[in-house]
Amino acid sequence: MPRKQPSSKASPDAPPLAGLAGRLLAWYDRHRRILPWRAAPGERADPYHVWLSEIMLQQTTVVTVGPYFRDFLTRWPRLHDLAAAPLDDVLTAWAGLGYYARARNLKKCAEVVAAEYGGVFPDTEAGLLALPGIGPYTAAAIAAIAFDRPATILDGNVERVMARLYRVANPLPKAKEELRALAARHTPALRPGDYAQAIMDLGATICTPTKPKCFLCPLTEDCAAYAAGDAETYPRKLPKNARPQRYGICFAMIDRRGRIALERRPEKGLLGGMMQVPTSEWRGSPFAEDEVTAPVNGRWRQLDGQVTHVFTHFALSLTVFVVSGVKADPTYRWVGAEELGDVALPSVMRKVVEKVLLSG
Structure with missing residues (x-):
């Protein structure tokens, strides 16, 4: 039988989280983005929706993904529907999102989950990593958001937030493991799914690559770059080679x-x-x-x-x-x-x- 999905809503008797995670979650409870794949407050996320959105969001913006996500759910409302769809139909629906290997792996993953897991996604990072097209970031995101596992996500938004909080001098991509270790320090055991979405929202709307809105940020008292007045210079990056x-x-x-x-x-x-x-x-x-x-x-x-x-x-x-x-x-x-x-x-x-x- 499928495992019961835990809710990411805190118990009424649970004390509020302290420290950075607590401040971030308090901000998220007031300012969370409304996204087509995101569960309403207190509701369980649908693993199919979380997985589909995370694959689409790789190298693609939220604004671009929204219409594609809705179209996919209209065509294939359940994972079994997607698993049974012709590959050409999936590729056609994907056209414009780019990185077409993702679409092929999306179809393969749906087939594997339907045939080998009874249509139920594994609820651990290790189990998710065994599926086609799911790498470490996507496995952590699904585990946290869909199953409320205390998994540490590290996308571009999280890298930027951590690099500024700690003024990490090491440039990307060399700094990835250092940033991952820093991010892991703050991943809470309580409401990890909400925390994962909160820190991504913070990076997407407040701690932006240019002109960060530090005056609106709930983490200014934690942020070394804010204190130094040089937040926009982080994360440091190696010079890009000219595109051939x-x-x-x-x-x-x-x-x-x-x-x-x-x-x-x-x-x-x-x-x-x-x-x-x-x-x-x-x-x-x-x-x-x-x-x-x-x-x-x-x-x-x-x-x-x-x-x-x-x-x-x-x-x-x-x-x-x-x-x-x-x-x-x-x-x-x-x-x-x-x-x-x-x-x-x-x-x-x-x-x-x-x-x-x-x-x-």
């Missing part, structure tokens, strides 16, 4: 019915399993004219300008060639303009398709 530039060529083929040819990218690697306009390799130097080999013969024309897209580790510039009136080769998937919304196209390929359609 890569180049590629897209070959847009339009058949006699006005449909565009698409193909699936390899399952592994960047944008794995997503659909794309047939594309060359992406490399570090532009292609010379004699290096361009089109997939079919025809009267190809080069579109003006480039399609540009910035990934985490490199920037991409794509030259687009178009040919019309070709025979529909079954090697490709031929899609009409009205069907493109139902195809798992990553953002960069949506840009390519839009450019092709606008070119006439």
Whole structure:
């Protein structure tokens, strides 16, 4: 049988938490954000909602995630529904959130939990870490928020709060373990789920990367950087390397019915399993004219300008060639303009398709 989930609401007879955690929770009780995946005060969080939101929030903002989260719950209200969904449908619903390996792992994780755990998530960090797509931060967040385990989370918000509280001179990412140890000092045994959400809310709304609102912060008496007047200089970071530039060529083929040819990218690697306009390799130097080999013969024309897209580790510039009136080769998937919304196209390929359609 599934284990009973403990409530994160403190007992009426329990004394208030003292120290930093107590001040932060008192602030949270008054100023907590209302988020679509967050349980109301005193209610138990739904582990499915917590897991889904935490996967979506990796490298993505709360504002961006909100509509995606609601759409996923409309399509797949229960974990079993998501586990049974076709992968293409999940990838299509995910399009625009980026980091598409997360979507593939989301589907795998749902399948594993449905098949091997009876649809019930493990309630410990160790158990959660055994699932596809769940790393240390996500395991700690789910354990704390969904099951009220005293797990220490360490996302960018928590790193920033701890770095300022203790004026940690060591720069990121080298300082991560030091910051984790500092964060663990303050993780309370009482209401750890609320505390985890409180410290993330504090970093997101008060202890912001620039122009922190220290005058509104409940932890100013604890904060060494506030006392020194240099909070905005923390956390310290190593200089970033310049983002490399890569180049590629897209070959847009339009058949006699006005449909565009698409193909699936390899399952592994960047944008794995997503659909794309047939594309060359992406490399570090532009292609010379004699290096361009089109997939079919025809009267190809080069579109003006480039399609540009910035990934985490490199920037991409794509030259687009178009040919019309070709025979529909079954090697490709031929899609009409009205069907493109139902195809798992990553953002960069949506840009390519839009450019092709606008070119006439």
